[in-house]
Amino acid sequence: MRTDRIFARLDREPEPPKIAIPRMSRHRVILFSATMAFYVAIVVAVLASSWLVELDWKVMLFRPYEQWPQMHAFLDYFVVLGQRGPTAVMVAAWLGWRSWRQHTLRPLLALGASLLLLNITVGAVKLGLGRLGPHYATQIGSAELFAGGDIFPSGHTANAVVTWGILAYLATTPRARRWLSVISAVVALGVGATTVYLGTHWVSDVLLGWAAGLLILLALPWCEPVIARAEALVFALRNKWRARGTAAAAPPVPAGTLPGVFAQRSASEDETPVREPVGAASGGRAAGARGPARPPGTGPRPDRPPEPPAAPRRPQHSERSPRPAPARPVGG
Template identity: 65%
Template sequence: MRTERNPTRLDRVFARLDREPERPAHLSVPRASRHRTVLVVAALAFYLAIVWLVVTTSWLVRLDWQVMFFRPYQQWASIHWFVDYYVVLGQRGPTAVMVAAWLGWRSWRQHTLRPLLTLGTSLLLLNITVGAAKYGMGRLGPHYATVIGSNEMGMGGDIFPSGHTANAVVTWGILAYLASTPRARRWLSAISAVTSLGVGMATVYLGTHWLSDVLLGWVAGLLILLALPWFEPLIARTEVYAFDLRDRWRARGGVRAPAPVTPVTAPAPARLKPLTAPQNETAAREAVAPPRGPRTPIHLSPGPHTSRSERTPVTPVGSRRPPHSDRLVRGTPSSATRPLTGG
């Protein structure tokens, strides 16, 4: 007796995925609303406030030095190994590969390039804005500080704002930004917020960033996520252009170009004498038929042999024997034609 295998949870998951071959109709695209504009302005004001507090060597700089002298990596040395691995979640290379693999699978399943194009746009904005701020302000890190109590600005460093923190906010926050349902967006927003918060505090624990670097990194990443709806029209036009380019490439590769035709110049027709009807038909056939080359001897092979039953019966007319003058035709008396001899 044969029994069918009960479907496992993995089988049910793949069966559910097979029912979604096209882009979901309920997939919403965030828009640049008035509420989002207010959040962008508030985040930008907070960004400038942090920069001003660091440039003027205010209480925020003194807090940076106090945290640095506290040396968290020595106070809680038992978790150092875990923090070393956890901080990788903020490195641009590994996180970009992981998130790009997931979004690439989504793009293939939903037949759209929007997830990958949105990730590429966010990473491009991150490199431009954060990179320009890093090299523009040139702040040194805690391990390379020269004067106690100074802000270490303009010393040729590249840690302000924190790239690990900003990258964690953007890379993991893009999953919440591209979520298909409000529930998934809330859950992914909470997970990305906790992840980016942990990455920022991990850099402070390891002593690679000041606390103000982490604060500015959080705001820098949040600004990029809030500004992405303004780039949605550009992303949509890029997607349409990419699909049009693919269709043209497929059409060009599927149709062969016609072979060049060499024009043949016909000779001028000669004036001919008027012909009769049979001669006209013969001349017309000769004009249509291509010119023939010299004839070669043709050796005809014997035709297919047919059996006697397949041949058409033919009734012979007359005698098959050759005529002989000395023979008599049947039915005539022999005495009439036989010569008489004496005796």
């Protein structure tokens, strides 16, 4: 089977070095707390229709896509780096190859956990606040909240932070982590700014999207125990399935034979010579003393009746009573 070839190839791969799993250090906890405070501040500023909402309207009325139309064609393609479907496929393909090379499912499971958290957290805030986008705004200066929209925070921006940032999170060397962090930050910043340029998001949407994605990346070490248990469960199921396939591919046992150890025991018992009882052996020796020996297993001769049992032996002379000596005549 093709799966057996894949598993055989996987078993021949060299074992990777021990990969250090990020932990929730004090530095990471401080960054998580600061990002959470920034997240709450953005939400409060939009709910209060503060200066941030005024900035949103000023940028929207400025219409950047009309100020620099020569960039429109390129940015239409660049913003795809923030769409969940294409980016998830590209990153999952790369992490799947890494999982195969490193004999671990952690990269794929970490990506799945991050995307699950992204959909839950960002989707809940989107539906809860219901903000309309710039192209669907109804009143100038309004925050456009609770109007049935799903634009706040920016899903493109948050997805770009998580999808490309997971590569830096899963890097195995400090140098690779630094380079991937820079690249993912540039992509995430560029996608967020592109949505503002195209007029699909407010500035506050992008700010909250950056914070939402960063919170997920910073919280991933808390998910590592669950990821480890899921990986162990998947490998246990794989080993069970492979063992079942090996047992099904084994040659069938012929009818009338016993499997395993019992077959070996029966074979050894068949080869062991059968011993006769002691009485039968003594009887054979006694018969041999009276006549020629016969081959074993031939049985008694049909033309001779069975011999009677031998008479008991006479007692020894020592057991007889002494005979009286004959009387002699007394000489004169």
